[in-house]
Amino acid sequence: MKKSVQSAPAASPAKQIAGFISKFDPEVARVIRSARVTLRKRFPTAIEQVYDNYNFLAIGFCTTERTTDCIVSLAAQAKGVALSFYYGASLPDPCGILQGNGNQNRFIRLESAATLANRDVQTLLAAAAAQAKSPLPATGRGYTLIKSISAKQRPRRLPQK
Numbered sequence: 001m002k003k004s005v006q007s008a009p010a011a012s013p014a015k016q017i018a019g020f021i022s023k024f025d026p027e028v029a030r031v032i033r034s035a036r037v038t039l040r041k042r043f044p045t046a047i048e049q050v051y052d053n054y055n056f057l058a059i060g061f062c063t064t065e066r067t068t069d070c071i072v073s074l075a076a077q078a079k080g081v082a083l084s085f086y087y088g089a090s091l092p093d094p095c096g097i098l099q100g101n102g103n104q105n106r107f108i109r110l111e112s113a114a115t116l117a118n119r120d121v122q123t124l125l126a127a128a129a130a131q132a133k134s135p136l137p138a139t140g141r142g143y144t145l146i147k148s149i150s151a152k153q154r155p156r157r158l159p160q161k
Contacts, residue, residue, distance in 0.1 A: 013050070013144040017059075020052045020149075023156035024076060031081045032057070034113035035074055042116075042125060043071065045137040048144040049108070054153055063134040065145060071128045071136075075107065078158045082107040083116070091127050095120045 009015070021029045030119050039061055040048065046061035060073035070086040085091060088106025097154065098106035099118050108121060116123060129136060 008148075013146055016146055016149075017050060017144070020050070020057050021076075024057075024078070028076060028078070028080060028156075031110055031112055032059075032074060033074050035081060035083070035110055035116060037075050038113050038116045039072065040142075043129070043136060044106070044142060045140050046071065046142045047143060049073075050144065050146050052146075052149045052153070057156070058063045058084075061142075063132050063136050067147070069132065069134050071132055072125060076111075076156075077154065078156055081110045083110055083121070085124065085128050087128070087131060088124075090131065091124055093124065097121070100122070 011019070021032050024032065025041045036059055039059075040046075043061045046063065047060050047065055048128050049058075049060040049067060051058040055077060056078040058073050058078075059062075060067065060070040062070040068086075073080045073084045073086065075084045080115070084105060085098065087104060088100065089102065091098065091106065093106075097106065097108055100106045108115065108118070108124075116125075
């Protein structure tokens with residue numbers, strides 16, 4: 001007779017994300033947590049897609065479960081946190097605050113979640129949501145989806161001096 005092997009149930013998305021964030025230095029972790037709360041309030045119906053990959057912890061706020069429908073994401077690494085616009089190259093940026101020169105993505109470095117309250121950043125967030133291929137639902141509540149966890153990752157903390 002064969003024995004069936006049951007795997008342990010995965011931790012809740014909230015517990016998984018707390019674990020991902022705990023890998024960072026306290027100051028970076030604080031920025032991730034507070035910026036995530038701010039973006040969740042800004043986009044309450046968005047699907048929060050989480051990738052704990054080799055280079056970054058990425059938390060995207062998306063209109064569907066397709067990554068290409070990401071409006072904006074937090075990209076965290078040991079050096080800090082960036083607000084990444086998936087289609088940032090096509091956003092109007094009259095104040096020139098977006099960084100990067102790739103064909104598609106642009107970003108803003110976040111010293112703190114207070115950066116998200118900046119009028120120019122708010123304008124970019126509104127423009128990114130408006131240009132989304134699929135609109136955000138007008139009602140309801142978004143949810144969190146853990147998309148991937150890489151076994152091998154760059155260090156999430158800066159080396160001690």
